[in-house]
Amino acid sequence: MNPALFILLPLVFALTLGQSMSLCIPVEYVIHVEKRECAYCLAINTTICEGFCMTRDSNGKKLLPRSALSQEVCTYKDMMYRTVVIPGCQHHAASYYSYPVALSCKCGKCNTDYSDCIQEASRTGYCNTPQKLHNP
Structure with a gap:
């Protein structure tokens, strides 16, 4: 057997496995909540869904069947709401x-009913009023 095959085969297997496994998991995140009528900006520790989901390039979307196109995002599978x-x-x-508090995550279509599906750079830790930390 060809020695190059012993090197190439594990490499192809690792790349295939890496592409098929998603790393979409709940991660810790701090939300800053501020209202004009309130004296404090509240820093809330929660979990959100974050990570990599397998996506197929849609550049050739006119040539490919719809089932071959996949634009999935890391989104909530199970979640709950807390109120402060x-x-x-x-x-x-x-x-x-x-x-929202992410309990578990999945790769899927972005649901605008409960997710912000636009990725924009946001300023984190921005408060105009004194900050207080919320301890659940």
């Missing part, structure tokens, strides 16, 4: 804030 009170709010202000 933002401290220092005026009496007329809505001081409650509900946020």
